[in-house]
Structure formats: C-alpha cells, structure tokens
Amino acid sequence: MERDILESKVITIIGAGHMGQALVEGLLNSKEVKARNIIVSNPSKQKLSEISKKFGVKVITNNFKAVTKASLIFIAVKPNKVKEVLMEISKNVRNKIILSLAAAIDLEFINSSLGGYNNKCIRLMPNLNLAINKGIIGFKANKFVTELEKKKVISLLQKLGVVIECKLEKDFDYLTILAGCGPGLVAYLLELFEKYYLSVSIDKNQLEKMIRQIFIGTLEYLNEKQLKVSSLKNSVATKGGVTETILSSLDNDNFQSFFHKSLDKGLYKLNELNENWGGEVKIKKVSI
Incomplete structure (x- = not known):
C-alpha cells in the first residue's frame, strides 16, 4: 500500500x-x-x-x-x-x-x-x-x-x-495572464470608472461601493442566469441606445486590439523572465 x-x-x-x-x-x-x-x-x-x-x-x-x-x-x-x-x-x-x-x-x-x-x-x-x-x-x-x-x-x-x-506547461503562460494578472486588470477597470466620476458630486465612498457592486452584481447575474457574456452584453446594448454608443466607440477606437496587444506584452515579459531565470522558453516572442 x-x-x-x-x-x-x-x-x-x-x-x-x-x-x-x-x-x-x-x-x-x-x-x-x-x-x-x-x-x-x-x-x-x-x-x-x-x-x-x-x-x-x-x-x-x-x-x-x-x-x-x-x-x-x-x-x-x-x-x-x-x-x-x-x-x-x-x-x-x-x-x-x-x-x-x-x-x-x-x-x-x-x-x-x-x-x-x-x-x-x-x-x-x-x-x-x-x-x-x-x-x-x-x-x-x-x-x-x-x-x-x-x-x-x-x-x-x-x-x-x-x-x-x-x-502542458506552456499553458501556464496564458494562465498567468488570466489568473495571476487578472485581479490587477479588473482593479484597473474599476479604477478607470472611479477616475471618470471624480468630478461628480456623489459621495466618493458611495461611488466606490456603486462601482464595485456593478462588477459583483454583473458576475452574480451571469452565474445565476447561466448566461454567456456576449448574451448579457447584447441584451443591455439595445440598438440606438447609450450602451451601444459606448461600445461602438470602443470598437471604433480599436479598444479590443489594444487590450489584446497589452496581454501579448505580458506574454513577452514572461518570455523574458523565463530566459533570465534559466527555464526553457515555452512561448514565441510576439510581435507588438
């Protein structure tokens, strides 16, 4: 035994x-x-x-x-x-x-x-x-x-x-970006909301609670309703509405491309670290 x-x-x-x-x-x-x-x-x-x-x-x-x-x-x-x-x-x-x-x-x-x-x-x-x-x-x-x-x-x-x-161990590189860096990236998005509303007269503590609750409530809603992210996005972004206008602006400004390139830079950094600390390089250097 x-x-x-x-x-x-x-x-x-x-x-x-x-x-x-x-x-x-x-x-x-x-x-x-x-x-x-x-x-x-x-x-x-x-x-x-x-x-x-x-x-x-x-x-x-x-x-x-x-x-x-x-x-x-x-x-x-x-x-x-x-x-x-x-x-x-x-x-x-x-x-x-x-x-x-x-x-x-x-x-x-x-x-x-x-x-x-x-x-x-x-x-x-x-x-x-x-x-x-x-x-x-x-x-x-x-x-x-x-x-x-x-x-x-x-x-x-x-x-x-x-x-x-x-x-495969190479999967750790991508998991590092998602799991390891993820909380920091989500915090960054929260911070962007906070900075946008700095000039608003709403109490800052109340504002912080509201912004956090948006993220918490959205995630709980997705889980409870068992929805895909795209389904929730489409249901909120009705045609001709405010949300659609914001999302269209982000698309027109290539936000998705910029965001993905930023993630690629994270992979590039992991590649550098791997080389510096003697491990075997598991990912190709990306073109940024």
Missing part, C-alpha cells in the same frame, strides 16, 4: 509576501488545516511577527529548519529567489512535495534546483483571490508525484478556489 506522506498535514510556506499571506488566509478559512500545522518562513522578523499575531501560525527565519516536519512545502517567493531557496532546502525535502507559486519557473528548473533527483514537484499559478477561497489555481505535477498524492493535493487546493489542471 502506498504510504500517505500527506497524513501529517504540516504545511510550510516559504515567503511572506502578498501571495504567501493569501495562501495562509485561504488555508485557515478552508478549515482543512489548523494554524498550529502551518509554518511560515521569511527573513524579515518584523513581517513574521505581524503574521504570527494575525493568523496564529508558527514562524521561523530558517528555511531549512522550516521544512523539517512538513509534508507540503509551498515556495511563495519572487521568481529570482526560487533557485536560492530550493538549493537551501534541497537536503531536507526527501519524500516531501514541493509546490512552487512562481511565474515562469518550470518543473524541470524546480527539480534541478533541488539537486536533480526524483523530487516530487508541483507547479502552481494562483491568484490573490485564494485568500477568500475564490481563487483560480493552475496545477501541474511532475511524474514523481503519485496519482494518490495529486488527488489529495488537488482536493486541498479546491478548498481555495477552482483548480485548473494543465496538460
């Missing part, structure tokens, strides 16, 4: 930035993991103190010691720090599962940075929404992660949001 290395459910998170803290919050909200079974490692004692007070988890500044009792180890540091962290813990991760949250870092790079042995590696692409258990999480495991382990890890991650299992 296959040994269940996830039985202890001790989880180490290396990195205490926005994503690391979002992961802690989501895990605690899920009720699947208790605070006493979460260890957060980070070089900043001040940040660790804040996290300990906020979440009640264990904290430590030594990455090697942090992974000793863990069965799952989340690497939530910036991509240019991943290799350094993996090399630091490489002698203490036998039969443990390493989950990297870093963009542009592939499974081969993760495994080789750990010494090139048969390490159990999983690549993730989450977004900050996992803090409220409504995230999108791209998932791909290497061949050394067993089917049972994959099933149990996915089950845990599903408590944080929707898990998308990628067949």
Whole structure:
C-alpha cells in the first residue's frame, strides 16, 4: 500500500509576501488545516511577527529548519529567489512535495534546483483571490508525484478556489495572464470608472461601493442566469441606445486590439523572465 506522506498535514510556506499571506488566509478559512500545522518562513522578523499575531501560525527565519516536519512545502517567493531557496532546502525535502507559486519557473528548473533527483514537484499559478477561497489555481505535477498524492493535493487546493489542471506547461503562460494578472486588470477597470466620476458630486465612498457592486452584481447575474457574456452584453446594448454608443466607440477606437496587444506584452515579459531565470522558453516572442 502506498504510504500517505500527506497524513501529517504540516504545511510550510516559504515567503511572506502578498501571495504567501493569501495562501495562509485561504488555508485557515478552508478549515482543512489548523494554524498550529502551518509554518511560515521569511527573513524579515518584523513581517513574521505581524503574521504570527494575525493568523496564529508558527514562524521561523530558517528555511531549512522550516521544512523539517512538513509534508507540503509551498515556495511563495519572487521568481529570482526560487533557485536560492530550493538549493537551501534541497537536503531536507526527501519524500516531501514541493509546490512552487512562481511565474515562469518550470518543473524541470524546480527539480534541478533541488539537486536533480526524483523530487516530487508541483507547479502552481494562483491568484490573490485564494485568500477568500475564490481563487483560480493552475496545477501541474511532475511524474514523481503519485496519482494518490495529486488527488489529495488537488482536493486541498479546491478548498481555495477552482483548480485548473494543465496538460502542458506552456499553458501556464496564458494562465498567468488570466489568473495571476487578472485581479490587477479588473482593479484597473474599476479604477478607470472611479477616475471618470471624480468630478461628480456623489459621495466618493458611495461611488466606490456603486462601482464595485456593478462588477459583483454583473458576475452574480451571469452565474445565476447561466448566461454567456456576449448574451448579457447584447441584451443591455439595445440598438440606438447609450450602451451601444459606448461600445461602438470602443470598437471604433480599436479598444479590443489594444487590450489584446497589452496581454501579448505580458506574454513577452514572461518570455523574458523565463530566459533570465534559466527555464526553457515555452512561448514565441510576439510581435507588438
């Protein structure tokens, strides 16, 4: 019978930035993991103190010691720090599962940075929404992660949001733009509405609530009515109406083309990062 290395459910998170803290919050909200079974490692004692007070988890500044009792180890540091962290813990991760949250870092790079042995590696692409258990999480495991382990890890991650299992690693580049960058792009659109209405006499707090509610209500309406986005757009944009005028103006100004080119620039940036950090380039450079 296959040994269940996830039985202890001790989880180490290396990195205490926005994503690391979002992961802690989501895990605690899920009720699947208790605070006493979460260890957060980070070089900043001040940040660790804040996290300990906020979440009640264990904290430590030594990455090697942090992974000793863990069965799952989340690497939530910036991509240019991943290799350094993996090399630091490489002698203490036998039969443990390493989950990297870093963009542009592939499974081969993760495994080789750990010494090139048969390490159990999983690549993730989450977004900050996992803090409220409504995230999108791209998932791909290497061949050394067993089917049972994959099933149990996915089950845990599903408590944080929707898990998308990628067949090919190149899909992570596009998922990064959608899932990883998506919240920032939506926030940008919210900000555009706010800036347009700066001169309006409506109370600014009320205005902010109204704009947010437009997005929240629209998404809930789409889900509840099981509508396609295009159907809702067409039902609001009646012929000769105000909405149609706005959308036509956007089309005439090539807003869609400009938006897509901006996404292409994101892919181009991922390509650059992949080259800089030693991973294999998975996408062609786009013409911008």
